[in-house]
Amino acid sequence: MGFGKGCHLHLIDGSAFIFRAYHALPPLTRKSDGLPIGAVAGFCNMLFKYVEGWNGNDAPTHAAVIFDYSSKTFRNEIYPEYKANRPELPEDLRPQFPLTREATRAFNIACIEREDYEADDIIATLAREAREAGGRVTIISSDKDLMQLVGNGVEMLDAMKNRRIGVDEVVEKFGVKPDKVVDVQALAGDSVDNIPGAPGIGVKTAALLIQEYGDVENLLAHAEEIKQPKRRQTLIDKAEQIRISRKLVELDAHTPMDEKLDDLEVQDPKPEELLTFLAQMEFRTLSKRVAEKLGAEPPVIPEPSAAAPAADAAPLPEQAPIDPEKYERVGDAEALNRWVEVIRERGCVAVDTETTSLDEMVAELVGISLCVEPGQACYIPVGHRAVGGEAADDLFGSDELAEGQMALEEALAILKPVLEDDAILKIGQNMKYDAKIFARHDVAVAPIDDTMLLSYALNAGKHGHGMDVLSERYLDHKPIPIKSLLGSGKAAITFDRVAIGDAVKYAAEDADITLRLWQLFKPQLHRARVTTVYETLERPLVPVLAEMEMNGVLVDRDTLSRMSNAFAQKMAGLEAEIHELAGENFNVGSPKQLGEILFDKMGLEGGKKGKTGAYATGADVLEDLAAEGHALPARVLDWRQLSKLKSTYTDALQEHINPETGRVHTSYVQTGANTGRLASTDPNLQNIPVRTEEGRRIREAFVAPEGKVMLSLDYSQIELRILAHVAGLAEMKQAFRDGLDIHAMTASEMFNVPIEGMDPMVRRQAKAINFGVIYGISGFGLARNLRIPRSEAQGFIDRYFERFPGIKAYMDDTTAFAKEHGYVQTLFGRKIHTPEINSKGPTAGFARRAAINAPIQGAAADVIRRAMIRMPAAIDGLPAKMLLQVHDELLFEVDADAVDPVIARVKEVMEGAAEPAVKLDVPLTVDAGQGANWAEAH
DNA sequence: GACATCACG
DNA sequence: GACGTACGTGATGTCC
Numbered sequence: 001m002g003f004g005k006g007c008h009l010h011l012i013d014g015s016a017f018i019f020r021a022y023h024a025l026p027p028l029t030r031k032s033d034g035l036p037i038g039a040v041a042g043f044c045n046m047l048f049k050y051v052e053g054w055n056g057n058d059a060p061t062h063a064a065v066i067f068d069y070s071s072k073t074f075r076n077e078i079y080p081e082y083k084a085n086r087p088e089l090p091e092d093l094r095p096q097f098p099l100t101r102e103a104t105r106a107f108n109i110a111c112i113e114r115e116d117y118e119a120d121d122i123i124a125t126l127a128r129e130a131r132e133a134g135g136r137v138t139i140i141s142s143d144k145d146l147m148q149l150v151g152n153g154v155e156m157l158d159a160m161k162n163r164r165i166g167v168d169e170v171v172e173k174f175g176v177k178p179d180k181v182v183d184v185q186a187l188a189g190d191s192v193d194n195i196p197g198a199p200g201i202g203v204k205t206a207a208l209l210i211q212e213y214g215d216v217e218n219l220l221a222h223a224e225e226i227k228q229p230k231r232r233q234t235l236i237d238k239a240e241q242i243r244i245s246r247k248l249v250e251l252d253a254h255t256p257m258d259e260k261l262d263d264l265e266v267q268d269p270k271p272e273e274l275l276t277f278l279a280q281m282e283f284r285t286l287s288k289r290v291a292e293k294l295g296a297e298p299p300v301i302p303e304p305s306a307a308a309p310a311a312d313a314a315p316l317p318e319q320a321p322i323d324p325e326k327y328e329r330v331g332d333a334e335a336l337n338r339w340v341e342v343i344r345e346r347g348c349v350a351v352d353t354e355t356t357s358l359d360e361m362v363a364e365l366v367g368i369s370l371c372v373e374p375g376q377a378c379y380i381p382v383g384h385r386a387v388g389g390e391a392a393d394d395l396f397g398s399d400e401l402a403e404g405q406m407a408l409e410e411a412l413a414i415l416k417p418v419l420e421d422d423a424i425l426k427i428g429q430n431m432k433y434d435a436k437i438f439a440r441h442d443v444a445v446a447p448i449d450d451t452m453l454l455s456y457a458l459n460a461g462k463h464g465h466g467m468d469v470l471s472e473r474y475l476d477h478k479p480i481p482i483k484s485l486l487g488s489g490k491a492a493i494t495f496d497r498v499a500i501g502d503a504v505k506y507a508a509e510d511a512d513i514t515l516r517l518w519q520l521f522k523p524q525l526h527r528a529r530v531t532t533v534y535e536t537l538e539r540p541l542v543p544v545l546a547e548m549e550m551n552g553v554l555v556d557r558d559t560l561s562r563m564s565n566a567f568a569q570k571m572a573g574l575e576a577e578i579h580e581l582a583g584e585n586f587n588v589g590s591p592k593q594l595g596e597i598l599f600d601k602m603g604l605e606g607g608k609k610g611k612t613g614a615y616a617t618g619a620d621v622l623e624d625l626a627a628e629g630h631a632l633p634a635r636v637l638d639w640r641q642l643s644k645l646k647s648t649y650t651d652a653l654q655e656h657i658n659p660e661t662g663r664v665h666t667s668y669v670q671t672g673a674n675t676g677r678l679a680s681t682d683p684n685l686q687n688i689p690v691r692t693e694e695g696r697r698i699r700e701a702f703v704a705p706e707g708k709v710m711l712s713l714d715y716s717q718i719e720l721r722i723l724a725h726v727a728g729l730a731e732m733k734q735a736f737r738d739g740l741d742i743h744a745m746t747a748s749e750m751f752n753v754p755i756e757g758m759d760p761m762v763r764r765q766a767k768a769i770n771f772g773v774i775y776g777i778s779g780f781g782l783a784r785n786l787r788i789p790r791s792e793a794q795g796f797i798d799r800y801f802e803r804f805p806g807i808k809a810y811m812d813d814t815t816a817f818a819k820e821h822g823y824v825q826t827l828f829g830r831k832i833h834t835p836e837i838n839s840k841g842p843t844a845g846f847a848r849r850a851a852i853n854a855p856i857q858g859a860a861a862d863v864i865r866r867a868m869i870r871m872p873a874a875i876d877g878l879p880a881k882m883l884l885q886v887h888d889e890l891l892f893e894v895d896a897d898a899v900d901p902v903i904a905r906v907k908e909v910m911e912g913a914a915e916p917a918v919k920l921d922v923p924l925t926v927d928a929g930q931g932a933n934w935a936e937a938h
Numbered sequence: 939g940a941c942a943t944c945a946c947g
Numbered sequence: 948g949a950c951g952t953a954c955g956t957g958a959t960g961t962c963c
Binding site for chain 1: 950952957962
Binding site: 612617648649677688714719886 | 940941942943944945946947
């Protein structure tokens with residue numbers, strides 16, 4: 001088909017794909033020979049995903065991937081410094097370039113590059129030709145240098161964000177229409193491409209100038225008229241430099257080309273060619289996916305021999321590929337005993353349980369899988385339901401147990417001695433879950449190792465630690481998705497309804513993967529110097545958390561229910577009032593509708609739209625409006641507070657009361673936060689309200705049973721104390737030793753005012769600064785928090801750094817350490833990786849502040865973990881149970897007559913938790929509270 | 939499922 | 948020189 005009217009040309013910016021792929025993936029190498037192929041892998045994945053997305057009206061009729069031929073182009077003739085500040089290509093990326101061309105051809109997409117020209121010039125040329133032929137063009141790229149081409153049927157598409165870039169988006173970015181973009185770029189310059197532009201003029205200013213004068217030439221001709229003296233002089237002095245800049249940024253839409261549009265017609269990939277290429281690259285997962293899509297046989301990719309281990313991985317014994325067809329179904333005692341024999345020989349086994357629920361407190365055990373060496377795994381079904389006969393037309397199966405299973409009691413009787421044997425290591429992925437299931441059947445699993453925690457100790461900050469992620473990343477294998485067995489949404493079934501044959505494959509595979517991950521990770525602990533972290537902060541915490549979760553906390557349903565009703569009444573009143581004030585009915589819970597009412601209909605000032613184009617209606621915005629005397633936003637704030645309390649707390653918590661225990665059992669995620677903090681889910685009991693009076697009353701529903709007392713002990717200012725220690729802040733350390741009010745002391749140092757009779761406002765500001773430091777302070781952030789001008793906030797910070805010079809040094813040292821090593825460390829050796837610390841743009845700011853915060857937040861998290869791990873032994877024999885952890889607080893339930901000894905014991909453990917590993921220069925102090933409920937105890 | 943909002947330390 | 952910024956979480960409701 002010739003290219004013409006009705007045709008749609010896709011032009012893909014190949015270099016952008018390559019760099020994105022390179023930076024998004026770890027340095028993968030081809031298993032058989034160590035060839036770097038990370039970027040190629042990412043490139044192929046992106047290309048495949050992109051081609052898969054072709055459908056409907058927007059599918060291209062023609063397409064091509066455009067590459068840069070080399071880094072030298074005609075622009076270097078004009079200006080030798082062009083792109084001269086680009087960092088050297090990474091060593092392992094260069095050899096991958098030719099492979100990306102091959103990959104493109106393998107996908108049967110045209111592949112274009114031209115000596116002396118940039119990919120952008122070729123794109124400009126093809127776009128022009130396509131437009132002139134009457135067709136449409138989509139450029140797959142987010143490069144701002146291509147934005148000058150937008151308009152007249154040419155659009156860009158940011159494939160990663162799936163965001164279309166049309167004329168409006170270009171105007172948003174450059175302040176001018178696409179045809180004036182080069183003029184703005186010529187003035188603003190570009191540090192990335194080393195385009196000089198006009199010094200002192202950025203995009204904003206450039207857009208204003210071009211809006212007024214039309215283009216660069218006219219502006220330069222009228223430079224004398226510019227009012228601002230500095231700007232005028234720049235335009236006069238740098239006229240030639242600006243003209244050159246314009247030449248550099250303007251794309252050449254008349255690049256000489258051999259390729260014709262007609263040659264670029266979209267064609268289906270040839271399965272054989274594509275799969276052959278993917279097999280050569282040894283992309284196992286992608287090959288399978290592509291083969292499936294094309295309806296072809298996946299290629300056989302031989303596993304490499306142990307003689308040629310991948311460069312970055314530990315040498316592993318030769319391994320059988322993961323093959324779910326080879327797992328054994330264990331149906332009787334004889335078979336199970338054979339497995340037990342092997343386990344006893346080996347001394348370790350990977351274990352996984354299948355159940356009917358993610359909530360361990362209600363889940364029923366359905367089956368157990370075991371793996372003794374890679375590829376050798378089995379599944380012991382014990383609770384699968386019989387599937388109804390087809391003739392019975394029974395969609396739900398029956399309640400009868402399926403045939404050919406061992407009785408649960410029989411299986412457990414055989415396994416219990418193994419699971420409890422000190423000499424046999426039980427390996428699991430998220431073992432806390434399985435241990436709790438077994439605990440409900442009176443089996444105390446120990447000792448254990450946990451691949452999720454191994455990954456967390458080794459790789460916190462790099463990626464998640466779920467099995468799917470780990471398997472794909474480290475074993476290059478995509479596990480059978482649970483959804484393929486259970487379905488999803490409303491139609492989802494529970495695992496006991498899964499056919500046993502399918503369950504064997506899925507469950508045994510999980511155990512197989514777990515064992516392989518363990519073999520990979522365990523030896524790495526030592527090399528990465530995190531053995532101590534794993535052995536003292538991760539592994540021993542598992543049984544402690546399991547016990548706390550099983551304890552649960554008593555929650556009084558009636559209290560919650562009464563509060564829900566009261567909230568509902570108040571909300572109804574507020575809602576009526578709000579509708580009255582608005583003059584119409586609308587959904588108060590919809591920020592979108594609220595924004596339109598406030599800023600469009602009522603015309604209030606201060607409406608700011610976020611990136612999605614909706615008005616911001618956050619609490620800060622509404623508070624400002626309320627302060628100006630507007631009634632509606634004030635009512636909405638009240639309504640929102642009640643709505644939050646009702647839906648998230650008083651309503652939802654009732655749902656979480658376990659019918660058997662009458663208590664609420666949260667789950668702690670040990671690997672949830674990169675810093676070492678725990679996360680609490682289902683429900684989250686770490687964010688129960690406390691800051692407002694109305695919210696705090698929800699804590700009255702967390703009660704101690706008859707004859708017992710709630711006890712709350714929390715560290716005082718633990719993060720600031722750790723900061724004082726690690727940053728060596730002499731004054732602050734002394735203040736803590738003297739037991740002073742630390743925020744008042746800070747204020748006194750900074751503003752030279754006495755602590756006695758201090759203005760509370762001054763203390764509040766000092767407090768905000770103290771917190772700000774922990775968060776990686778910025779003038780902007782502090783200004784917003786204190787609602788003061790930015791310059792004033794910056795002044796505070798400067799003064800603070802002057803008074804406490806250790807702070808600045810700590811921040812700089814920590815940033816430098818992160819940049820050099822790619823991680824930061826807590827006092828206790830926990831490593832938190834900071835993969836984005838060396839990136840460009842706003843991301844770097846985030847990464848830097850996170851890097852500054854992590855050692856402080858992380859060390860505090862380590863301290864309370866150490867306390868928790870020692871707690872069971874410390875309160876052994878006392879009538880006390882540890883129930884909850886809220887980052888710096890521990891909550892206990894204690895017999896009323898034993899409160900004092902428990903407080904004494906717990907306090908001692910918490911205050912001494914850093915030792916003996918670390919001797920802090922400041923004391924850790926703990927405050928205790930007690931009462932009939934959490935509100936009183938806190 | 940993304941986004942906005944808001945609860946906690 | 949401009950840009951966008953406090954750190955770490957989880958749950959809920961709206962909207963597409």
